[in-house]
Amino acid sequence: MSGNKLGFRCIPLLFSLLLIALVACAQSSSSTKVPVLSSDPVIHWIQQQYQVQAQQVYDLLQSNQQPYSNASSLQQFALVLQNARMIVETATYLNATTYNEAIAKYYQRDTFMAENVEWIYEHNAGAHPKIMVWAHNAHIANDTSYGTQDGRNMGGELRTHYHQSYLPIGTTLYQGTFRSYTSYPSNKVQTISPASSNTYNYTLGRAGLPLYMLDLRTIPSGAVSNWAQSSSIFLLYGLDGQNVSTPVQLSRWFDVIIHIQKTTPSEYFYASAPSR
Numbered sequence: 001m002s003g004n005k006l007g008f009r010c011i012p013l014l015f016s017l018l019l020i021a022l023v024a025c026a027q028s029s030s031s032t033k034v035p036v037l038s039s040d041p042v043i044h045w046i047q048q049q050y051q052v053q054a055q056q057v058y059d060l061l062q063s064n065q066q067p068y069s070n071a072s073s074l075q076q077f078a079l080v081l082q083n084a085r086m087i088v089e090t091a092t093y094l095n096a097t098t099y100n101e102a103i104a105k106y107y108q109r110d111t112f113m114a115e116n117v118e119w120i121y122e123h124n125a126g127a128h129p130k131i132m133v134w135a136h137n138a139h140i141a142n143d144t145s146y147g148t149q150d151g152r153n154m155g156g157e158l159r160t161h162y163h164q165s166y167l168p169i170g171t172t173l174y175q176g177t178f179r180s181y182t183s184y185p186s187n188k189v190q191t192i193s194p195a196s197s198n199t200y201n202y203t204l205g206r207a208g209l210p211l212y213m214l215d216l217r218t219i220p221s222g223a224v225s226n227w228a229q230s231s232s233i234f235l236l237y238g239l240d241g242q243n244v245s246t247p248v249q250l251s252r253w254f255d256v257i258i259h260i261q262k263t264t265p266s267e268y269f270y271a272s273a274p275s276r
Contacts, residue, residue, distance in 0.1 A: 035093060035106065037102055050094070055091075058081070061081050093106075103147065107153075114154045114157035118161060139153055140169065140254075174259070176263035205261060211260055232247060232250070
């Protein structure tokens with residue numbers, strides 16, 4: 001058997017090992033997005049080993065790009081290498097030993113997400129590329145004061161990379177309920193507190209419309225544009241329901257707003273967790 005064929009046949013095995021490492025890594029985290037800290041040195045060693053070994057597999061694939069591509073195709077190799085990179089990113093994100101390091105990894109996750117969106121766009125968009133990215137407002141927004149090294153969240157990175165071709169659309173709500181995630185299935189339903197008068201949500205809700213879209217790019221100068229450029233509170237809720245509202249400049253964060261006057265909790269497709 002030639003070296004090229006042997007190398008190509010090794011790719012599924014390497015990828016399977018990467019997936020096993022990813023699952024084991026993910027099991028050490030909880031439903032929160034900030035990496036979970038453990039005082040157990042064995043856990044720290046395991047997390048470090050996952051990251052080191054995932055990087056080794058990625059480096060092995062990258063160093064054999066030509067023979068592996070020849071034995072398969074450029075497209076197949078690119079997909080395998082991208083999946084290997086995402087597993088390195090996950091292992092990196094989960095490998096934190098101090099609170100400050102965990103927070104830094106949480107912010108770094110936005111950089112990883114932006115890189116992965118760019119890869120999908122550049123490899124799968126076709127002749128007339130368009131892509132829709134669905135995420136939390138805090139990730140979609142064009143935020144340039146984030147906790148990453150360059151100060152940009154995912155949306156900020158995408159705006160920098162694609163300029164005005166990136167259209168950040170934010171969603172706002174005024175009242176109602178929502179389901180927060182703790183474990184599957186989650187029965188935790190929270191009621192939205194009344195929006196205070198110093199929030200964007202309060203003003204948007206005062207319009208009294210059940211659902212509407214506001215294009216912030218076309219607002220004429222005057223009182224409304226001054227309002228959109230002011231620093232007011234934007235209501236945000238995290239994965240497990242915590243209030244993470246923050247002061248923002250609405251027209252800097254988003255190009256378009258979709259306002260929902262009254263929300264209802266999401267519904268599950270399954271009554272219980274699907275078997276795997």
